[in-house]
Amino acid sequence: RSHFGSSALLLAAASSRGGTPLELVAPILLHHHSTTMYMLLPHLVVGLSLRATDSATWVPISTGGHVQYFNPATEQMRMEVPAGASVAPAVDMPAKGTLSLLANVNDDAAPEPEVSDKKSCYPHCTWNCTQPVCNQDCVPDCEQPRCQTRCPRPDYSQCKIDCQTPHCSVFCPKDSCQDSEGENCSSPKCSTRCARPVCFLKCQDNLPCKNICHPPRCTWNCRNPSVCAKPECRLVCEKAKGCAQNYELPALSPAYTVQQSFAAEKAHWVLYGWGKCGIECGKSVQTRKVICSTGEDHECAFAPKPPTQQDCEDYTKCNAWRSSEWTQCSQQCGRGHRTRSVWCSHKDANECLGEKPHASEKCVDHGDHCGECEVELFGGRSFTGWRASFAVGKYGTDDLVGRGANCEETSAIKVKGLCCRAKLYQYGDFNRRNKGWKVTLPVGEYDTDELNDRGIEDNDVSAMKVYLDTHCQSHGVARAGDD
Secondary structure (H helix, E strand, C coil): CCCCCCCCEECCCCCCCCCCCCCEECEEEEEEEEEEEEEEEEEEEEEEECEEEEHHHEEEECCCCEEEEEEEECCCCEEECCCCCCCCCEEECCCCCCCCCCCCCCCCCCCCCCCCCCCCCCCEEEEEEEECCCCEEEEEEECEEEEEEEEEEEHHHEEEEEEECCCCEECCCHHHHHHCCCCCCCCCCEEEECCCCCCCEEEECCCCCEEEECCCCCCEECCCCCCCCCEEEEEEEEEECCCCCCCCCCCCCCCCCEEEEEEECCCCCCECCCCCCCCCCEEEECCCCCCEECHHHHHHHHCCCCCCCCEECCCCCCCCCCECCCCCCEEEEEEEEEEEEEEECCCCCHCCCCCCCEEEEEEEECCHHHHCEEEEEEEEEECEEEEEEEEEEECCHHHHCCCCCCCCHHHHEEEEEECCEEEEEEECCCCCCCCCCCEEEEEEEEHHHHHHHCCCCCCCCCCEEECCHHHHHHHHHECCCCC
């Protein structure tokens, strides 16, 4: 009173029921209106009546060992008192619990507000801090609710059977009649055989099934604020009122039947394994995949997303043997060898760990090209004119003509396939009755002059055998450039 003149400092007001002290709970908000100050608390409004000339008076407020100074006239809060200012008696606010002070009730004190009856099903939580500068950090924690899939009962009276026409065939034994004219042959004993019938049960359009789950049972999981200006806080939550919820599934109607029961899982982050370190000799970064279990990341936003990369170190290959890729097999279509370069990652090969890898090894080439075989005959020089193609097989004169070849005008030949061979004959009976020239051509292209150099006379090819050389397939052919 000595600092405020004739004004009275009211820190707490007695209730209308007769002098019972009321509790003041932090946080404290001070507002100035005219010459009357109001201290706003969650459950009480206390008036401070000051003269307008008391603007140089500062009220010390002690909270948990820290003292701050408040000027009711200017609504300023400072850590230190300005020079020349007067200081009112200290007001001690405990760090925990509440503050209770008795004071005389004046007629201007604001009435105690009514506490609202919260009927929300979300918990009403507040932080009780020494300084009101922190925000709560709460996430829901839900149990797995029970669920069921329910489908309409089928009405089989509305169904019908639909069968497809079966596949049937007539089977007859091999002809055992030796009489070419068929006079002494009896009728063959044939029979009809059918595949198994294929039938389907067709019903009216199926009514869709549906999943039913009861609302999840959830509670708030709160933790201390992560960013705060050195507060001492505790979380105070009220029990939610009027939150009766039915956590059971609705009753099953006679028109539905339960197909399966399951629990709906709470959305959560799914972590995949870390990948390899970026380098195998030193420091680098490794990554991993992180996704929400629902497939949508925003549905897991209530929890921080785990990191998708991190620093790593790998020194396993610092003193290790290194090698290049293997060369191609030295033999095509057969057994050969292949090589590679091998070196130590350290400048001194004696520092490398383990046994030096082999720089060469045996190999076998059995690629698709080993089984390719096709021969083309041309009727004009330089692979022009008519063209006829032949796969593996034997072809007499009639066979050649039937495929479009003119035996007396064969002017060029192509043999395709590494192990493919074309054996050409002068006579159409493969030189059985008459002796004539016989020439075997390996893979390649042969014009008229080359055919003549190999002994094919007058461009006359009357028979041909196309085949794969088995020795070539098993032993192969050396690649160009190999020793």
